[in-house]
Amino acid sequence: MLDVSDIDVFYGDLQALWGVSLKVEKGEIVALVGSNGAGKTTTLRTISGLLHPRSGSVHFLDKRIDGIPPHKIVEEGVVQVPEGRRLFPQMTVKENLELGAYTKEAWEKRFDTIEWVYTLFPRLKEREKQLAGTMSGGERQMLAVGRALMSKPKLLMLDEPSLGLAPILVMQVFDAVKKIYEEGVSILLVEQNVQKALSIADRGYVLENGRIVLEDIGEGLLNNPHVKKAYLGI
Amino acid sequence: MKLGITDRSRLLLETVGIIVLFLIPPAIYATPYRLYLLHILILAMIYAVFGQSWNILAGYAGQVSLGHEVLLGTGAYASALLVYFYHMDPWLTLIASAAMAIVTGMALGAVTFKLRGFYFALATLAFAEMVRLIILAWSGVTRGAEGVPVPVPQPVNMFGFIIDFKSKFSWYYITLVFMIIAFYLTYKLTRSKYGLLFRSVREDEDAAASLGVNTFKLKMLAMLVSAAFAGIAGGLYANYMGYIDPAWEAGGVLSPFTGLDALVIGIVGGMGTVIGPIIGSLVRVGLGEYLRAYIGVAAGFDIFTFGAIVVAVVLVLPTGIWGYIDEKLLRGGVG
Numbered sequence: 001m002l003d004v005s006d007i008d009v010f011y012g013d014l015q016a017l018w019g020v021s022l023k024v025e026k027g028e029i030v031a032l033v034g035s036n037g038a039g040k041t042t043t044l045r046t047i048s049g050l051l052h053p054r055s056g057s058v059h060f061l062d063k064r065i066d067g068i069p070p071h072k073i074v075e076e077g078v079v080q081v082p083e084g085r086r087l088f089p090q091m092t093v094k095e096n097l098e099l100g101a102y103t104k105e106a107w108e109k110r111f112d113t114i115e116w117v118y119t120l121f122p123r124l125k126e127r128e129k130q131l132a133g134t135m136s137g138g139e140r141q142m143l144a145v146g147r148a149l150m151s152k153p154k155l156l157m158l159d160e161p162s163l164g165l166a167p168i169l170v171m172q173v174f175d176a177v178k179k180i181y182e183e184g185v186s187i188l189l190v191e192q193n194v195q196k197a198l199s200i201a202d203r204g205y206v207l208e209n210g211r212i213v214l215e216d217i218g219e220g221l222l223n224n225p226h227v228k229k230a231y232l233g234i
Numbered sequence: 235m236k237l238g239i240t241d242r243s244r245l246l247l248e249t250v251g252i253i254v255l256f257l258i259p260p261a262i263y264a265t266p267y268r269l270y271l272l273h274i275l276i277l278a279m280i281y282a283v284f285g286q287s288w289n290i291l292a293g294y295a296g297q298v299s300l301g302h303e304v305l306l307g308t309g310a311y312a313s314a315l316l317v318y319f320y321h322m323d324p325w326l327t328l329i330a331s332a333a334m335a336i337v338t339g340m341a342l343g344a345v346t347f348k349l350r351g352f353y354f355a356l357a358t359l360a361f362a363e364m365v366r367l368i369i370l371a372w373s374g375v376t377r378g379a380e381g382v383p384v385p386v387p388q389p390v391n392m393f394g395f396i397i398d399f400k401s402k403f404s405w406y407y408i409t410l411v412f413m414i415i416a417f418y419l420t421y422k423l424t425r426s427k428y429g430l431l432f433r434s435v436r437e438d439e440d441a442a443a444s445l446g447v448n449t450f451k452l453k454m455l456a457m458l459v460s461a462a463f464a465g466i467a468g469g470l471y472a473n474y475m476g477y478i479d480p481a482w483e484a485g486g487v488l489s490p491f492t493g494l495d496a497l498v499i500g501i502v503g504g505m506g507t508v509i510g511p512i513i514g515s516l517v518r519v520g521l522g523e524y525l526r527a528y529i530g531v532a533a534g535f536d537i538f539t540f541g542a543i544v545v546a547v548v549l550v551l552p553t554g555i556w557g558y559i560d561e562k563l564l565r566g567g568v569g
Contacts, residue, residue, distance in 0.1 A: 048444065074446025086441035088434055099434050102446050107427065151446065 001026045001186060002047070002078070002155055007056030007066070009039075009046050016042045018210045019056070024155060029177070029187045031201035031218065033194045033231065039210040040190040041083060044157050047188075048080045049073040060155070075103050077154035081144050083163060089133025093124055096132050096143055100150025110150065117146040120179055138169035145176060149185070156180065157188045162196065174200055194231040198222045206231075252414060259406050272402040278512075278519040279409040280471050283416045285499030285511035285518075287463035292497075293505035294424055295456035296436025297347070300355045301362025302464065302496040304342065307480075307488035309335040309465025310472040311369060314382040317473070324387045324399075328469040335465025336458055338365065343457040347450055350439070359490070366488040370480040381479025384472050405474055412470060413512075416463050421508045423459060432456055433506070502547050504554025513555045517547075 002024040009017040017039050024030045034040050045051045047058055049070040058066040065073050088096050097117060101110040118125040121142045127135060132143055141161055148156055158177065162170040174196055181187055181200075191197035198204050198218045206214035206227060214221060221227050228234050258275065262268045284306055292298045312334035313327035346357040369376045376382070389398045397404045423429055434442040435449050443449050468487060472478045484491035495518055503514025521543065525536035551558040 050444075069448075070443055071446040071448045079446075080444060082441070082444050086438060086444060088437040088441065090437055091433060095430060095433075098430060099442070099447075100445055102431070147445070 001061050002188065003059040004043070004047065005057050005059070007046060007053035007058065009042055009051055009053050011042075016210050017046070017053075020207070020210070020212055021056075022205050022212065022215075024186055024188050026186055027181075027184065028202045029181050029189060029200060031189045031191060031197040031204040032207060033191055033197055033204060033221075034207035035192070035231075038207040040207055041159055042210075043207070044080055044159050044188070044190055047073075047078065047157065074151060074153075077152075078157065079148045079151050079153035079155070080157040081148045081159060081161065083159040087132040087140055087144055087147070089131065091132060092129050093132055093135070093143055094128045096147050097124070097150050100147035103151055106151045109152070113150050113152060117149050120149070120176065120183075121146050137165055138172060141165060141169070141173055142176065145173075145180070149180065153185060155186045155188060157190070159190045160192060161189070162191065162193045170196065194227065195222070198227075255410055255414075256407075259403050269402055272406050274520055274523050276402065276405050276409050276474060278515045279406075279413045280467050280474065281495065281499060281515040281519055282413050282512045283463055283467040283470075285496055285503065285515050286416055286420055286508075287460045287467065288496035289500045289503075289505060289507075289511050290420060290423070290432075290463070291456050291460040293500055293507070293510070294429065294436065295432040295453055296439075297453055297456065298351075298355050298497075299358040299493070300497070301342075301358035301360070301490070301493050303488055303490060303493035304358075304362035304365045305335040305339055305461045305464035306468040306471070306492060306496075307362075307369070307478075307486075308338040308365065309468030310478050310487040311376060311382070311468075312465070313469035314384045314472040314478050315376065317384050317387070318377075318382050321385075324469075324473045325390075327473075328466055331465040331469030332462040333465070335461040335468065339457045339461030339464075340454065343454045347453045347457075359493075362488070362493060363490065366480055366482070369488060376480070379480065381477055381481075382472070383477050384475075386476065387473070399473070409470060409474070412466060416466075417508060417512070419459075424508060428452070428455065436506075498544055500554075502544060502554055504557030504560070507554065507556045507560055509560075510554050510556040517543075517555070 004020060004022045006019045006021050007017055008015060008019060020043060022032065032040050032043060042051065046053055049065065049068060053066050057064055060076055060078055063076065065076060088099065097114055098110055101107050101113060106113065123139055124142060124146055127139065132140065135143065145161065161173045161177065165173065170193065177187060177189065178200055189197055189201060198221050201218040204216065204218050204221045205212050206221065214224060214226065216224065259272065262271050287305065288299065288302045309331035312330040313324065316322040316327040316330055317324055342358065342361050346354055346361065349357050370378055387399045389396055431447055431452050434447060435452055439449050471487060478487045480486060480488050482489055486492065499511050499514035499518050502517050503510030503512065522540055525539050529539060530536035547555065553561060
């Protein structure tokens with residue numbers, strides 16, 4: 001459903017991505033892994049329309065989406081949970097969720113969708129009226145994911161959902177990602193936690209210095225000697 | 235002490251508040267100062283609408299404008315020039331006031347909404363001064379530094395009430411009705427989906443954009459409502475005062491000090507609250523006049539004192555007077 005084809009992306013004169021191609025099929029979890037500065041976030045930002053490729057193309061459901069503004073891409077059904085969560089700290093959990101249902105279609109169904117999100121993350125219902133900024137790191141991550149789900153996305157892109165979380169919370173977040181996947185939402189997962197990401201992913205890509213260097217099913221990458229040596233330390 | 239507040243008790247409070255406002259003129263009729271008091275209240279209500287205009291843009295949508303006088307001033311000029319040159323009905327010219335301010339606001343937004351924070355604030359300051367200088371220099375159309383006298387309109391018969399524009403009592407009720415309408419619309423707007431979206435832009439514009447919010451369009455929408463309010467406040471001001479000019483000094487409709495008044499009203503009253511601007515404008519106009527009358531003998535001492543009071547309020551009540559009352563006493567029930 002998502003087809004990124006041979007994109008070059010620049011920050012000014014600095015080239016960040018070199019001919020990156022990747023695909024996410026319907027009903028898949030795809031992991032994009034790599035070290036800091038490899039270009040993972042740049043790839044997501046390009047798909048979200050916050051950056052534009054100088055060459056190459058991005059298609060979603062056979063529609064070309066590179067070059068259209070970010071809010072239109074959200075309407076097409078592609079939503080990103082940004083790194084660092086980007087919640088609205090002075091607004092309540094419920095208001096944060098409602099804001100996720102910004103598109104006209106989603107807004108009309110927002111009460112049903114909130115109930116759905118609450119069944120995925122019961123903790124959010126308990127905290128409904130609390131200000132987002134006063135919640136724990138794990139809860140905030142749940143809220144960020146829940147908010148992204150409010151627009152009923154077809155493809156959910158998660159940028160470092162485990163970043164800065166205690167190991168127990170990392171587990172919770174990955175459980176939540178699996179639950180969402182079981183609800184039929186395709187997922188593109190960007191992670192530094194290579195082990196975790198590849199173990200739940202159907203397929204994975206390894207990004208190094210702005211280039212895709214490896215591509216395989218999740219398990220295949222976990223057993224790949226280069227991945228083992230460079231990312232898993234074994 | 236915390237009071238819970240329900241929708242019903244809020245409605246009751248508001249109704250009582252509005253009735254009190256309507257009964258003020260007869261209540262003070264017997265005092266020798268009634269015309270002076272009415273004058274202060276009329277100005278306070280016009281300034282409350284102006285403050286609300288700033289509050290929508292800055293308090294709710296987070297776009298802190300330092301040149302808000304440009305919207306008040308162009309609105310005032312639109313009405314004053316139409317009345318002066320074409321003897322148009324002042325009611326009709328208020329539509330022109332709103333339209334002129336909206337056009338100005340849209341132009342301001344189109345060039346400044348790409349900027350954030352301090353850069354936006356600085357750009358609004360410069361834009362407003364540019365417009366003031368254009369109005370000052372374009373004397374063929376605007377009468378330049380001479381200013382525009384606005385003749386008092388003929389009395390109007392409205393639903394059996396004779397509105398005599400020479401009377402401060404008439405003006406009191408005119409401005410009161412406009413203020414109530416403006417505040418009611420603000421209440422409705424800020425409680426709607428758009429209110430939520432404005433606040434999201436204020437909190438974190440990039441996060442809002444990543445959710446699919448077209449933040450530029452939203453800021454323009456906030457500007458549109460803000461400009462309409464400021465323009466009408468300007469039109470009312472021009473017709474009530476009977477004269478406007480493009481002076482830089484405090485008191486001019488295009489003066490940067492007038493723009494600062496909007497900030498003082500919004501911040502002291504409570505940014506991002508509906509009631510705040512009324513409280514703020516009562517402080518700005520009422521307390522300002524009081525100090526001028528009682529300690530203004532030593533030149534500038536009243537302004538100094540007023541400044542000190544504003545600083546004290548902001549230090550003690552960072553969310554403003556109404557922000558504090560709403561948070562601590564009413565638990566955010568009124569806003």
